[in-house]
Amino acid sequence: MVIYGVALLAGCMLAGLIIGDVLGQLLGIDANLGGVGIAMLLLIFVTGYLKDRGKLPETTESGITFWNAMYIPIVVAMAASQNVAAAFSGGMVAILAGVLAVVLGLALVPVLTGKKVDDASALESTPTTPSNH
Amino acid sequence: MNDSIVSLVDKYHLIAAFAVVGLTMYVAYWISRNLTAGRLHGSAIAIIIGLVLAYVGGVSSGGSKGLSDVTLFSGLGLMGGGMLRDLAIIATAYGVRLHEIKKAGLRGVIALFLGVLVSFVAGAVVAIGFGYTDPVDITTIAAGAVTYIVGPVTGATLGASSEVIALSIAAGLVKSILTMIATPMTAKLIGLDNPRSAMIFGGLIGTTSGVAAGLAATDARLVPYGAMTATFYTGLGILLAPTVLFLAVRAIF
Numbered sequence: 489m490v491i492y493g494v495a496l497l498a499g500c501m502l503a504g505l506i507i508g509d510v511l512g513q514l515l516g517i518d519a520n521l522g523g524v525g526i527a528m529l530l531l532i533f534v535t536g537y538l539k540d541r542g543k544l545p546e547t548t549e550s551g552i553t554f555w556n557a558m559y560i561p562i563v564v565a566m567a568a569s570q571n572v573a574a575a576f577s578g579g580m581v582a583i584l585a586g587v588l589a590v591v592l593g594l595a596l597v598p599v600l601t602g603k604k605v606d607d608a609s610a611l612e613s614t615p616t617t618p619s620n621h
Numbered sequence: 622m623n624d625s626i627v628s629l630v631d632k633y634h635l636i637a638a639f640a641v642v643g644l645t646m647y648v649a650y651w652i653s654r655n656l657t658a659g660r661l662h663g664s665a666i667a668i669i670i671g672l673v674l675a676y677v678g679g680v681s682s683g684g685s686k687g688l689s690d691v692t693l694f695s696g697l698g699l700m701g702g703g704m705l706r707d708l709a710i711i712a713t714a715y716g717v718r719l720h721e722i723k724k725a726g727l728r729g730v731i732a733l734f735l736g737v738l739v740s741f742v743a744g745a746v747v748a749i750g751f752g753y754t755d756p757v758d759i760t761t762i763a764a765g766a767v768t769y770i771v772g773p774v775t776g777a778t779l780g781a782s783s784e785v786i787a788l789s790i791a792a793g794l795v796k797s798i799l800t801m802i803a804t805p806m807t808a809k810l811i812g813l814d815n816p817r818s819a820m821i822f823g824g825l826i827g828t829t830s831g832v833a834a835g836l837a838a839t840d841a842r843l844v845p846y847g848a849m850t851a852t853f854y855t856g857l858g859i860l861l862a863p864t865v866l867f868l869a870v871r872a873i874f
Contacts, residue, residue: 552715
C-alpha cells in the first residue's frame with residue numbers, strides 16, 4: 489500500500505530528528521544537529537534492506553517516490569515564502585557579507601573536490617527532471 | 622461573489638498553493654524551452670519567479686514570509702515550510718548510491734568545518750570594514766553570514782542589539798537567496814556535476830534552503846548528496862560561532 493511508503497518515510501524522518509535533537513542536547517546547543525541527514529541515511533539503509541529481501545513492492549515505493557518528485561515544487565514554494573524584501577533592506581553590510589560568503593564558498597568547491605577521478609565523474613547525462621512527469 | 626472566492630481559496634490554502642506552484646512550474650518550463658532554448662533550467666526559472674513573487678509579496682504585505690503573507694497565497698508557507706521541505710529532501714535520498722557518500726565522507730566533513738569558518742571570516746571582515754569594533758557585533762554579523770539561523774541564535778546568546786541581529790538575519794538571507802541563483806550559473810565552472818562535489822558544495826555553503834534550491838536548479842539528482850552535508854551545517858555553526866569563534870574574535874579585538 490502507498491501509505492506504507494509514506495509511513496516509512498515519516499518514520500525515518502521522526503527517528504532522524506529525534507537523534508539529531510539528542511545530539512544537539514548532548515553538545516549543549518539549542519538546535520537539531522543533522523537530523524535530516526541522519527533520516528536520509530536511515531531511509532537508505534531501511535529501503536536497501538527491504539529491497540534486498542523483496543519486501544518493497546512498487547506501491548510502497550511510490551509512497552516515497554511521490555515526495556521525491558514533489559521536491560522541486562516544494563522548493564519553489566519555499567523560494568516564494570522567503571523574506572526577500574528583508575534581505576534587500578538590510579543595507580550594504582548584509583549584502584556584502586552574504587555575497588562574500590557565497591563567492592568564497594563556491595570558489596572552494598573545486599579546491600576541495602580535487603582532481604577529476606573516477607569517483608568524481610559526472611552522473612550520466614540524461615537528467616531525470618522529476619518535474620517533467 | 623468575489624469575497625466568497627477569496628475566502629474559499631483562503632480556506633483551502635494548501636490546495637491553492639499546489640495549483641499556484643503547478644502553474645508557476647508550467648510557465649517556467651515554457652520559458653526555459655521557448656525563450657532560452659533549454660539553456661536555463663526550468664526549475665531555476667521557477668525558483669527565480671518564486672523569489673521575485675516573494676519580494677513583491679513581502680513589500681506589499683510588509684510581512685516576513687514573502688508571498689505567503691498575502692492571504693490568497695498563505696498555503697505557500699505550509700507547502701514550502703520546513704516540515705514538507707525536509708520530508709521531500711529525505712525522500713530524495715531514496716535510490717542514492719551509498720558508496721558515493723562513503724567515499725566523499727571525509728571531504729564532506731572537512732568542507733563543513735571550512736565552510737562555517739570561511740563564511741564567518743567573510744562576515745567578520747565585512748563587519749570590521751564597515752566600522753564595527755565590538756566583538757559581539759562582529760561575531761553576530763559574521764554568524765549571520767554562516768546562516769540566517771546561526772546569526773540570531775548567536776546574537777541572542779551573546780546579547781547583541783536587535784539592530785545587529787536584524788542585520789545578521791539579512792546577511793544570511795542574502796547568502797541563501799544568492800546561492801539559489803548563483804549555483805546553477807556557476808555549476809559548470811566549479812565542477813558541480815557529481816556526487817562528490819555536491820557533498821562538498823553542501824558542506825561549504827550549508828544554508829539549507831539555498832543548497833536545496835541551488836542544487837534543484839542545477840541537477841535534481843545531486844540534491845541528496847548536497848543536502849546530506851548541509852543538514853549538519855547550521856548545527857555546527859550554532860556550536861562554533863558563540864563559543865570558539867567568538868573567543869577568537871574577542872582575542873583579536
